[in-house]
Amino acid sequence: MTTYNIAVLAGDGIGPEVMAEANKVLDAIASRFSLTFNRNEYAVGGFAIDTQGEALPPATLAGCEAADAILFGSIGGPKWDTLPLEKRPERAALLTLRSHFDLFSNLRPAKIYPGLEALSPLRADIAASGVDVLVVRELTSGIYFGQPKGREGEGDDEFAYDTMRYTRAEIERIARSAFEAASRRNNKVTSVDKANVLVTSRLWREVTEEVAKDYPQVTLEHIYIDNATMQVMKNPAQFDVMLCSNLFGDIISDECAMMTGSMGLLASASMNSAGFGLYEPAGGSAPDIAGQGIANPIAQILSAAMMLRFSFDEAEAADAIERAVVATLEAKILTAELRMPGATGQAATTQNVGDAVVNHILSEQN
């Protein structure tokens, strides 16, 4: 029986609620595919600040280092918003983990499944046009990490600055991730930049063009970020892989999530060149709905599926989860945020959705 060691970091807000459902799904997968998942839970984010004094305690980092993969929930919330930036859960825990493990390649797939167009807020004909986009986001550099950053001066002269910085090597490796992904999909990369204004984008374009020469079967297009945000809504079917810097990918991936119907549907994989990964929903701790048992657990469940596929090479198990998610949506077992205004009957709870996914996985076995 194959055994995998997973560091489970549920975090804050809806994190623990949706993680409970992903854990149930992993139990069902373990039983159906004769796998063993050793799951060790560690404190992270605001919860870790409250209980251990820091957002990423040493035991949490050590647990992640010892694991085969990290399954991450979400962190942050109003309670910790007034802390200095470097102590906040977002930077002290999540960005530190991304940087520590060199998780430069962030994959965020957004798809409108045939038959599930009604979940999308897009106009029906656009939603039906075949939307299947993979955002490939650079995750360990750019304006999130560039130095110097700071705040100086006083009064009207006070100023603040961040640095958008990319090396040729950093652009090259994320571009390769995008071209590799496109080669396994529909052979198109759209590189998103602001090359009409930013020097980093000029280099980004140049390097992307060079990498493209190694992938003659893949078409490369360039688009400015402002136009990209508009085109994603107008004609999403034109996109296959969208290659983005750290900040642009953050923005576009929320938009792509919403295209499918909810932030609660978008899973993500953040990987390094050795195949080690952190898997998390692209959305956050959703303080507005936390604690009510109504968050959508699908992004967390699909993140677990990505972990099985990319870190453990268990494609059949990952496929089984994805089929079960689609079946659950098709059966209209929908959390509140996915329902049409005026829908009759009760919305599904977080638990109802997790149970439906589990039942589907186990029913396929019987």
Ligand SMILES: NC(=O)c1ccc[n+]([C@@H]2O[C@H](COP(=O)([O-])OP(=O)(O)OC[C@H]3O[C@@H](n4cnc5c(N)ncnc54)[C@H](O)[C@@H]3O)[C@@H](O)[C@H]2O)c1
């Ligand atoms: N990876 C992470 O841990 C992560 C990601 C994004 C934001 N954050 C943090 O989360 C906190 C809240 O941020 P925000 O409000 O800007 O973004 P958010 O993604 O938490 O929420 C945005 C909207 O999407 C909804 N939403 C998100 N996930 C959902 C789900 N699973 N089911 C149903 N609805 C869902 C929320 O209810 C909210 O209306 C902040 O502290 C932010 O820094 C963390």
Ligand SMILES: CC(C)[C@H](C(=O)O)[C@@H](O)C(=O)O
């Ligand atoms: C919480 C925050 C630091 C994070 C980001 O900006 O990368 C989040 O928005 C995401 O998309 O994963």
Ligand SMILES: [Mg+2]
């Ligand atoms: Mg984001």
